[in-house]
Amino acid sequence: MERNSKEWNSFVDKQKETIIKRLLKYKNVDTASNSLIETGNLSPYQYYKSSTVSKYLLRALSKIEGGTYGICDVCQKEIPKERLDVVPGALSCVECDKLKE
Numbered sequence: 001m002e003r004n005s006k007e008w009n010s011f012v013d014k015q016k017e018t019i020i021k022r023l024l025k026y027k028n029v030d031t032a033s034n035s036l037i038e039t040g041n042l043s044p045y046q047y048y049k050s051s052t053v054s055k056y057l058l059r060a061l062s063k064i065e066g067g068t069y070g071i072c073d074v075c076q077k078e079i080p081k082e083r084l085d086v087v088p089g090a091l092s093c094v095e096c097d098k099l100k101e
């Protein structure tokens with residue numbers, strides 16, 4: 001898909017909506033986790049969602065604003081749209097993600 005094309009722009013708009021929805025969801029988890037943190041009932045999964053994933057999503061949003069959405073943070077190559085469909089908050093391509101592990 002051509003970047004800067006109409007299709008790309010509407011795709012990015014859709015991704016932005018999805019990201020914001022998820023952020024709001026995790027924000028609720030965050031609120032819940034703050035109260036749970038004191039009782040020690042916060043599951044590692046909830047903690048991961050509220051701390052790590054929100055950061056990724058915020059970074060993805062700022063990339064949308066900056067016009068670099070869909071560009072790998074590591075190698076600067078384009079991330080395939082199929083991957084962005086599955087992971088709207090993806091900041092790097094599959095190859096770079098593999099290297100991180």
Ligand SMILES: [Zn+2]
Binds near residue numbers: 072074075077093
């Ligand atoms: Zn990459």
